[in-house]
Amino acid sequence: MMTSFQWYPFLADFYYIALAVLAVLTIALAFWKKMPDTAWRGAFLLLLVFLLLNPVFMEEERSALPDKLVIVVDESASQRIGGRDRVAEQVVESLKLKAEKIPGLETIVMRASAAGRAGKGEGTYLFSYLRDNMMGLPLSQIAGTVLVTDGQVHDVPADAGALARLAPFHAVLTGKKDEFDRKVTIVSAPKYGVLDEDIRISVRVDEFGRADRGMISLGIYQDGKLQETVPVLAGETRDFGFKVKHPGQNIFEFKIPEDKDELTVNNNNAPVIVNGIRDRLRVLLVSDAPHMGERAWRNLLKSDPAIDLVHFTILRPPTAVDPTPPHEMSLIAFPVEELFNRRLRDFDLIIFDRYQQYGLLLPHYFSNIASFIQDGGAFLMAMGTDENDMTLFRSPLGKLLPTQPRGQTQANVIKKAFSPSLTEAGTKHPVTADLLKQQKKAPWGEWFTSVDVDKERGTMLMTAADNHPLLVLDEVGEGRVAVLSSDNIWLWAKGQKTAGPYNELLRNLAHWLMKEPELEEDYIKAEASGYTITVSQRDIGPEAKIVQMTTPAGETSDVALTTEADGWMTATRTVEQNGIYRFSNSKREAFVVVGAAQNEEFTDVHTTEDKLLPLVAQTGGSMIWFAETPDIDLRMVSRNASRSGGKDWIGVSRNDAYTVDSVSSAALLPNWLFLLILLAGMIGVWWRESGIK
DSSP states (O other): OEEEEEEOOSSOHHHHHHHHHHHHHHHHHHHHTTOTTHHHHHHHHHHHHHHHTOEEEEEEEEEEOOEEEEEEEEOSGGGGGGGHHHHHHHHHHHHHHHHHTSTTEEEEEEEEOSTHHHHTOSSOOHHHHHHHHGGGSOGGGEEEEEEEEOSOOSOOOSSOGGGGGGOSEEEEEOSOTTOOEEEEEEEEOOSEEETTSEEEEEEEEEEESOSSOOEEEEEEEETTEEEEEEEEETTOEEEEEEEOOSSEEEEEEEEOOOOTTOSOSTTSEEEEEEEEEOSSEEEEEEESSOOHHHHHHHHHHHHOTTEEEEEEEOOSOTTOOOOSOGGGOSSOOOOHHIIIIISGGGOSEEEEESOOOGGGSOHHHHHHHHHHHHTTOEEEEEOOSSOOBSTGGGSTTGGGSSEEESOSSBOOEEEEEEOOEEOTTTTTSTTTTTHHHHHHHSOOOOEEEEEOEEEOSSEEEEEOGGGOEEEEEEEETTEEEEEEOOSGGGGGGSTTTTOOOHHHHHHHHHHHHTTOGGGSTTOEEEEEETTEEEEEEEOOOGGGSEEEEEOTTSOEEEEEOEEOTTSEEEEEEEOOOOEEEEEEOSSOEEEEEESTTTSGGGTOOSOOSTTTHHHHHHTTOOEEETTTOOSOEEEEEOTTOSOOBOSSEEEEEOOOOEEEEEEEEEESSOHHHHHHHHHHHHHHHHHHHHTOO
16 A cells, blocks of 8 residues: 545636735735734634645555566577577576576576578577567566677667667677688679670688688689689688679689588588679661661660660662762772671661662672571561562561561552551560550550561561561570560650650660660569568460579579569579578579578677677676576666666666555545634734734
8 A cells, every 4th residue: 555645726827826925925024014923814824725735645546567678589590500599588487497596586498499490591680579568568567678698789779769668778698619611702702794705703611610720621612613713811801703604693612621610511611693784785786777666776776875776877779870979988888798798697686677678689698697696686677568578578587587568569558547566465565565564554656657567476566557577586506586566665755645665665676685684585584681581573375484593502493483463474482591592494594593592691600798798788788608607696686776787686676656546635634623613714814913812
C-alpha cells in the first residue's frame, strides 16, 4: 500500500491568484497602518487558502513487476564456426540459472536470427534485430541486455540512442583469443572484360592469430580448370592477369589449402565472375535516298555508346551524270570496293535501309555479304514502300533472307492502314516480348504501307495488314538475318495517336542480331540475395520448365520453374553451402556466387571485442570472454550506478516497476467541518477586532 497527499482545489486558478493578491495587499496595509492583530489576519487568510485547496489523502494498492534481463543470441553463420553455437547455449543456460536465484528477475531470450539468413545473409545485425523487436519488450522492466556473440557485429551504433532503454549492454564472447584462420580476399576485380583482352585481378591471402607469416600455395582456376599454383606471402596483395575467353560469365577462382588448425575453410576460396563483352560493335548502315525512317535508325545507333556507326546515304544512281569537278564536291563517292570487299569483316552488323541502288554492287559483293553472315555476321533489311526491283532477292544474299516478295519482277506494295501486332511467337521472343506490356497500356499507332512478302523460314514476330509478315528473324549458319517489310516505323515517334515503342523495337532487334546474351531465346540468369538464389529464363515453351542446379560440392538437382506474368519463368532456392552454383537449361549456363565470397560474415571470422567495446563502455556494461570466465556472476545494481559490470560479473538494474491494482481517496476534512472552521475563524477575527473582553 502507498499513501500520498494531494490537492483537489475547489476553485479555478484565477480565483486563487486574486485571493493571494488580496491577502498580500491586506497584510501589507495592516503593517503600514500598524494595525493590531495583523498576525491573526494573516493566519486566517492562510487557513482560508488551505481549506479552499481541498487536501485529500490517496491510497494505492500496488503489485511489484519483475525486472527483465534480455539475452540476445547471435545465430549468424560465423557462430557455427569452432563450436561457438554450443558455447552460446552454455552461456544462455548459465545466465538463466543465475537469474532464477535472484528474486524478481526474469530472462527474455531472443535469437537473431536463423530465419534472417535466407533473406539477408550478408552479416550480423543484432542491433537492427533489437530495434525491430523493441515494441514487444516491456521497456519499463528491462534491467539490462546481454549479447552472446563472437563480436563480429556489423551494425553497432556509435550512440545507443533509442536503444538506451535496453541498457546497460553486456557482451559475452563465445570464441577464444588468438584464434587462427586464413582467408582469400578479392581486393579488386572488374565486373566486365572485353573479349580477348587482358584483365587484372588483385588478390590477398590473410592469416589471423599467427605471428610468423609464411608462404602459402594459391591455386588459380579459370572456368573450373586449374591454370597455375603460385606461392604467396600472407598479407601481400598480388595482381594476376587473365584473358577473357568468351562472352557471358567467365569464372575465376582462387583457392588455398586447408590448415588443420583453421577456424573454417569457408573463406579459403574466393570466386569472381567477370562478364565478357565485345569491344565497340561496328555497324554499317547503308541508306537509299533520305526519308523519315532513316533518322530513326541513325539516332538509335548513334545514341548507343557501345556502337561505332558508319553510315552512307546513296543520293544518286550510278547511271547519273554529274559534270561537277571532283575537287569541288563536298560528298564522296560510295566506297563499294572498300566496304564490301576489303573491310566487310570489320563490321558486326550490316543494315540495308530502303536500299534500291543494287546496280552499285557486283554479284561477288553479294557473295561476300552472304559469306559474312554465314560466318557469324548479322544483316538487316528494312524494306521501303516503293516498287522495288528483285535484284537483291535473286542474288546469293537473297537466298539467305527469310522472306521473298510475292511479285515475280517487282515487289508489291500494300497501301492499307494497319496497327502492327505481335504473333504468338512474338509475345515470347525476347526482341518483342517486353513490347506487349506497352501495348496493353496504350494502343500502338497505325502504319500505312508495307511490302507484300511471304515467310519462307525463320520466326515471324510481327504482322502487318491482313496478317502479312512484318518482322521476320532467322539464323543462318553462324550468323543472323532479319527483314522488316515496312519503313513506317518513324510514325511511332510522332504524337500520341501514332505513338509506339520504336526505340525499344529497333534497339532490341539490332542487339539480337549482334547476339546480345540477354536477348537470346534460351537466356538464363541467376541472382543471389544472401543464401537465396533466384533463377530465371524466358518462357519459350513447355519443354523448358526444368533447369539443373549444380552445387559447389558437385551435387546436381532439378529445379522446376514457374511461369510468371511478364514472360519469364522463375524459381527460388535457399542453399547452405558457400561457393559457385551453376544452372543449366541444356543450352546455356548461368553462375552465381553465394556466401563467403561476397558477404561480410566471412570477411573476418576471429572473435573480437573491438566492435562492441565502445557501446559496452558507454553504457557501463561488461565485456567477458566465456572461455576464460565460464562462471559469470549476476548482480543487482542501482539504476544510477556508474558501473554495471566487470570482467567476471554482469550487473542488472533494479527498476522498481509496478502496477496499480486499486486507488482510494479521502478528504482531509469533511465539508461540514470545513464550514465550521471557516465560520469560527471569521467570528474569532471579528471578536479580536471588536475589543470585547
